[in-house]
Amino acid sequence: MIGTRAVCGGKLGLVPAGVWLLCCVLVSRWHGLCGSLLAAVLPLAYAVRARRSRLVRELERAREVAAAAQGVVLRPLPSRLEGIELAGGCLSASRGAALGGDLYEVLATAHGVRAVIGDVRGHGLAAIGTVAAVLGSFREAAHEEPELAGVLRRLDRALRRHLGDDRGEEFVTVLLLEIGPGGEVTALNCGHPWPYRLYEQPLGPALARQTTPGEVLPPLGLFPLPAELPLARCTALRPGDALVLHTDGAEDARDAHGTFFPLRHALGEAAGSGPIIPAAVVAAVRTAVLRHTGGRLADDIALVALRNDRCPLPASFTPRVKRTSLR
Numbered sequence: 001m002i003g004t005r006a007v008c009g010g011k012l013g014l015v016p017a018g019v020w021l022l023c024c025v026l027v028s029r030w031h032g033l034c035g036s037l038l039a040a041v042l043p044l045a046y047a048v049r050a051r052r053s054r055l056v057r058e059l060e061r062a063r064e065v066a067a068a069a070q071g072v073v074l075r076p077l078p079s080r081l082e083g084i085e086l087a088g089g090c091l092s093a094s095r096g097a098a099l100g101g102d103l104y105e106v107l108a109t110a111h112g113v114r115a116v117i118g119d120v121r122g123h124g125l126a127a128i129g130t131v132a133a134v135l136g137s138f139r140e141a142a143h144e145e146p147e148l149a150g151v152l153r154r155l156d157r158a159l160r161r162h163l164g165d166d167r168g169e170e171f172v173t174v175l176l177l178e179i180g181p182g183g184e185v186t187a188l189n190c191g192h193p194w195p196y197r198l199y200e201q202p203l204g205p206a207l208a209r210q211t212t213p214g215e216v217l218p219p220l221g222l223f224p225l226p227a228e229l230p231l232a233r234c235t236a237l238r239p240g241d242a243l244v245l246h247t248d249g250a251e252d253a254r255d256a257h258g259t260f261f262p263l264r265h266a267l268g269e270a271a272g273s274g275p276i277i278p279a280a281v282v283a284a285v286r287t288a289v290l291r292h293t294g295g296r297l298a299d300d301i302a303l304v305a306l307r308n309d310r311c312p313l314p315a316s317f318t319p320r321v322k323r324t325s326l327r
Contacts, residue, residue, distance in 0.1 A: 073128060073135060074103065074135070076088075077104075077304070078106075080309070082108040082113050083309055083310035084106075084113050084179060084308060084309065084310075085277075085278050085307040085309045086278050086304065086305060086307070087279035087282045088282065088302070088303060088304040088305070089282045090102055090104075090302045091249075091300065091301040091302075092300050093249070093300050100127065100300030101119060101120035101121070101127035101300050102119050102247045102249070102300040102301065102302035103116070103117070103118045103119075103120065103131045103134055104116065104117040104245065104302050105135055105138055105139065105142075106306070107138075107143070109143050110143070111142075111146055111178065112178045112179055113178070113179045113306075114148070114151070114177065114178050115176070115178075115179075115245065115304065115306065116134075116175070116177075117174075117175050117192065117247065117302060117304055118131075118134055118172050118174040118175070118192065118247075119173045119247045119249075119300070120134075120172050121170055121171050121172070129162065130159070130162060130172060133158050133161075133162035134155055134158065134172055134174070134220075136158070137155050137159075138154075138155060140154070148178050148186055148188055148231065149229040151176060152174070152176055152225065155220060156224075156225050159172060159220050159221050169222075171218075171219040171220060172190075172219060173190060173192040173219045173220075173248075174188075174189075174190045174191075174220055175187065175188075175189050175190070175193075175194075176188045176189075177195075177243070177245070177306075179308070182236060183236040183237040183238060183239070183308050183310070184237075185233075185234035185235070185236065185243070186231055186232065186234070187213065187214070188217070188230075189215075189216045190217045190219050191216060191217065191220075192216075192248075193248050194211045194213070195244055195245045196208050196210050196211070196244045196246070197211050197241065197242070197244075198241060198242040198281070200242075200275065200276050203273075204273055205273045206271035207268065208244075208264045208265075208271065209264075211234055213232040213233065214232025215232070217229070217230070237308040238308060240307070240309075241276070241307070241308055242271070242278065242305055242307040242308070243305070244281065244304070244306075245302075245303070245304040245305075246263065246301070246302065246303050247299075247300065249297065249300050249301040249302075250285070250301045252299060253289050253293050253297060253298070253299070253301065254292075254293065254298070255293060255294065261288075261289055261293070263285070266284070267281065267285060269284070269288075270284035278306065279305075282303045282304075282305050285303055286303070289301060
């Protein structure tokens, strides 16, 4: 009996020991496989992480370059020029880019307050060179040319020099405006949307209406300018009223259902009741566009608001009438 139990007990005792030994072998082999996998995967993971860090740094540098370019090319507008209160702003459709293909500038000159707004075909960093060429030419010509037509011809020549022989289908829409001392407004339009006019009301919210004062020429860069330029004469800007210049990205912005952004309605709400404040109008429309689109813009957007903050001139004042240059 004792021998039988001993033998049986010994055999039964060998079973757990064998299972334990088999498990040890399997675990050892598994650990060896894991070790091999880790040895192969870890260097790759470190390389991916390092590359990701480099890409993040490069993106940050690109944003810094874009911000620097914006500060040099598209300078912040002053809050006031020769009795005109003003504000401007841009939204870029390119993620990570502070500057797109839209441009604007407002200058006080001996010939009146002159403004330009334009839209370069395309957007992002590739359009900065064209934006710089057009704005650089405007900043000189606006002071030197007595007629608005002369300014437009200077912009056209500068753009053609910049594009050279490989211009292809590159073009720029441009709207030039001049506001005289009596609030009289003249304009030249090359394929650009006409501005909206905000009328300050004694009671209730401001009224927003789009102006259509004259003929529209083709965008600059596509065709030579005609010998005679159609200078549009707009209704004088009364003290308290404002003009809002914009690029077509504002009216073409859509929501997830394809509904266009209601710019005229948004301008009326942004102006509100009481005095029209250009900076508040630009900020409110910017917020409304981002809310409407969910932050997904298909095109760049630029806005410039100009409010006549001058005192009414005496009835005896007669504004100087200019003739259109035929150069």
